[in-house]
Amino acid sequence: MKKFLKIFAVVLLIVFVYLRIEIYPQLDLISGFSAKSVASGHFIDNRSLETIQKGDNDIPKVDWATNEIDENRKFTTSKVYGLKARKAIYREGLGATLINDDFEVNKPYNVPKRIFLKNSLPYPFGNNNPIDTVFATIDYAKLQKAVENAFDKEGEKNKRTRSVVVIYKNKLIAEKYASGFTATSKILGWSMTKSITATYFGILQKQGKIDIMKPAPIAEWKNDERKNITINDLLHMNSGLEWEESYTKISDATKMLFTAEDMTQPQIDKPLVGKPNNSWNYSSGTTNLLSGILRKQFKTHQEYLDFWYSSLFDKIGMNSALVEVDMAGNFVGSSYGWATTRDWAKFGLLYLNEGHWNGEQIFDSSWAKYVATPTNGSNGKYGGQFWLNAGGKFPDVPRDMFYCSGFQGQMVAIFPSHDLVVVRMGLSEAFDFNAFLRDVVASLEK
Template sequence: MKILKRILLALLLIITILVVYNYPKLNIVSGYASKNLASTNFIANRLYSDIVESDNAMDLIELAEMESADEKSVITSVFGLMDRETVCREGLGCVLINDEYDKTQKLLKPNRSRLENELPFPYGNNGKLDTVFANIDYEKLNAAVSGAFQNYEVQKTRTVLVTYKGHIIAEDYIEGFSKETPILGWSMTKSVLATLYGILEYQNKINVHEYKPFKELDLTGLTGKDPRDFIPLDSFLRMSSGLAWDEDYASISDVTKMLFLEEDMTKSQVQTDYNSKEPNLWNYSSGTSNLLSGILRKQFKTHQEYLDFPYTALIDKIGMHSMLIETDMSGNYVGSSYGWANTRDWAKFGILHLNKGNWNGEQLFSPEWIAYITKVTPNSEGTYGAHWWLNAEGKYPDVPRDLYSANGFQGQRVFIIPSKDLVIVRTGLAGGDAFDANTFLKGVVEAIE
């Protein structure tokens, strides 16, 4: 009996330690589940049951259970603990809220406009041209696209679209998804945010090399000289500001606290340490992107102007009418992570860059902006420019080195290959080694003779 009691006491101690250690994580787990359920249902109009079985079927996240849900709110918990609620707002998307959030408040929303014309993709939404190019091996192309969808349990590809010289030459979707289905781009939103700065610079409103935003942000609460005052906007766009950040999604880290706990996500990066010994060290940071969203807000006199700008200057101007960028509790765009658009609209974003900022005759940003965002950031091993990912050192060895891309969690991608006049969009639920991007891209490139 003594041995049995000791064993039981030991098990109880182990369970207690595990509960105490993991209890704070339940807040993040429940928060992720609630936010993802609400946004995917509200924005993409997908069934809660499908979201639970697919999008939220991840380690730990699958432990969360939906306590209640309707068309505009979701409450989840883990084992009945850590209730987290997400509410959805017209024009602003969904937001994970805290106890202080006033759900009855009247909120501003972006003014949207719709591009009305009879043009086909990409300059309009009147279908697509069935163009046949003599220099394309369509059999090879279709094989490459089909390969991206094979072995779904591993690759988990949902949509693929390939454009050549602005024409759709291949397009496919799994069951339940179509050309109308909005897809969460996750960190592809960072590249959208960067483009807004390219537009501002083209309008002569900022200079990314000379503008030092900390001097006017008044976010730090410090008195006297702030050592961060000298950091140019360029360093923030290149993720080399010297500001500390922990981009670890498997623990309670800077990024998970920001996305699932903070009321104002633009301030999270401000609260971290500054590395005066290695100020130019490259360090990927979603906190930096949301700080940039806060800096963007400072460029406008009113909140309404800030809310309107991404749509009037970029999104609606190029007909990305399915796109929506969600805001946090304080009304800031979550520029690090929460941009939604259907696959064709993500492709339009890529085509705008392939055309060096020219959209059907109108220049939205300088052609030189492409050279800027694709210039290798020091210490990034040739993989990063200015809020865009690069292939400068052959991350994809069988693909042209001039490839650059907007990358998001779980393999969301907008690939741009200027030397081949290609824009390729792939979305899904798996990235990294699970989805062999190099083989897929190689197949598409080799189809262009």
């Protein structure tokens, strides 16, 4: 009996040490993720707490958290087994922000000014009902089957697709939503937001207000070897700076998203571990640094906030679009962009049409080619804050496809050779994009 008790005590001690060293430090991130997810889903898309817990937060460890919503004061609180309480607040126009105890909730704040598109055009170039268009070259039975196959059958929870929109030759040809979602549902794009952030550099470049080939305007780098890193290097995720991008543990990315007050800073503080323009490394910190560089282009914070909407979202009628901010008022350009599926498709269509929209050139056509050109060291996988199929990641899909990609399988896929945009929003990284996109493309070749 004594021997058993000794063994039991040792096992208990090992478990305690493991929990203390491995799990306890993660609780801040778990409750932080949960609080932010609940605040955003509830206040941006009007989802119930039950819906969010069962359909957004039902991922390993995050489902440990318990959550509360304060409707009147518009904030959420999350804890893990009663520990590590975290709070996220919602502010109209800025979305939800995960905050710490030092954040002044009653401090005045700026809000982006919106100008909502009003014209008589049907979707996608307006916001009126799309015109039914029949193309003789499309096998609609094949297309319908491809779209249907993207969704789970009743009772299943494998593919977890929430929505699909397909645009061909500037016309909506297919659209489907899972139960509980509609054309007006706003869905988080996660890292698809990176492609949005990059677009503002293309817009400023067209306006003659920025030269992306010049060194990044970072004061902390002026007196060391990082001074040669250009904005172009940052746009290509090819700065050579140290960064760990992992969402299954405490990493640079998770610490930034769930503990940093100013998310533009973490990448700035990292040392050079590679050679600029020759050391591709995917980094959400880099994209938030780019958001900070954008902020420096304007004299006031209000101008920075307004620019993201007036120059792009409201210009092309992405009226549902919202990019959330951090505690310092920076747009979280790496991860926190929301929009309806139709509006995500508009963004893809803008790139399909090489920046041209309703008679106006939003960015130069060369910019669309720039973001879709492989960067050094990426093996054809990455361009300018867009992912590419140039290296054949999806073997049965055209190689000229480039796409926005986000956590849990968000995608806006652009096919220049087929005059096609395909959007899939969902909750599963295991979704078979190769088969889905292959079948959609095949339906156009009747």
